[in-house]
Amino acid sequence: MTDLLLYGHADSGHACKVALALSLAGLPHETVTIDIWAPPDTRPPAFLAANPAAEVPVLMIDGTPHVQSGAILLELATRFACLGGDTPHGLRRGRELLLWEANRIGMCLPQLKQARQDAGRGYPPDVIDWLTARYRADCARFDLLLGNDPFFHGQAPGIGDCAIWGYAQWLHEAGMTPTPAMAAWLDRMRALPAMRAPQAFFPPA
Numbered sequence: 001m002t003d004l005l006l007y008g009h010a011d012s013g014h015a016c017k018v019a020l021a022l023s024l025a026g027l028p029h030e031t032v033t034i035d036i037w038a039p040p041d042t043r044p045p046a047f048l049a050a051n052p053a054a055e056v057p058v059l060m061i062d063g064t065p066h067v068q069s070g071a072i073l074l075e076l077a078t079r080f081a082c083l084g085g086d087t088p089h090g091l092r093r094g095r096e097l098l099l100w101e102a103n104r105i106g107m108c109l110p111q112l113k114q115a116r117q118d119a120g121r122g123y124p125p126d127v128i129d130w131l132t133a134r135y136r137a138d139c140a141r142f143d144l145l146l147g148n149d150p151f152f153h154g155q156a157p158g159i160g161d162c163a164i165w166g167y168a169q170w171l172h173e174a175g176m177t178p179t180p181a182m183a184a185w186l187d188r189m190r191a192l193p194a195m196r197a198p199q200a201f202f203p204p205a
């Protein structure tokens with residue numbers, strides 16, 4: 001059996017993407033919470049050895065470190081033929097969704113969430129306006145990509161849903177309003193038996 005160990009933190013949407021994928025795919029694994037708010041050089045040596053960049057998520061697969069959430073999701077989908085990785089169409093769909101998320105909605109929601117948490121410090125109003133305008137454009141694309149299916153991969157969630165969930169789960173915390181289609185998808189995602197709160201995926205160390 002493959003040995004899986006996930007390093008992450010409850011505040012990391014990137015780590016939540018991978019934790020959700022492992023949970024949805026029913027892949028047994030261990031989890032280690034890394035304090036991403038502590039200075040990087042205070043993090044556990046085994047973690048720093050696995051990823052000298054000191055970022056989460058890191059997924060150890062049989063002792064080999066895998067970094068970058070999107071790359072990890074693709075590794076899981078192909079290696080275990082799950083979450084879209086079981087068909088060429090599902091894999092192509094997953095790749096397209098992952099790249100859209102990383103370039104678009106995953107490049108405004110984390111910053112908008114952080115800006116609110118920091119009460120706007122370090123974020124000039126023009127920057128917030130720009131990120132908000134990007135989010136509005138992303139809403140339209142979200143609805144287009146989802147179409148009339150319950151999930152981005154059709155009748156069941158796949159790696160694309162995991163990626164988009166990473167930060168869309170915190171729309172409210174980012175001060176953004178979902179479209180009706182987004183709100184319905186968020187409800188469906190929250191209702192998945194494999195879904196967990198971030199703190200349940202990554203309990204405090």
Ligand SMILES: N[C@@H](CCC(=O)N[C@@H](CS)C(=O)NCC(=O)O)C(=O)O
Nearest residue numbers: 012013014036055056057068069070
């Ligand atoms: N592009 C990376 C982003 C990873 C990332 O930004 N991780 C953040 C948490 S969301 C982190 O570990 N920050 C702590 C640090 O850099 O010290 C991915 O998709 O995995």
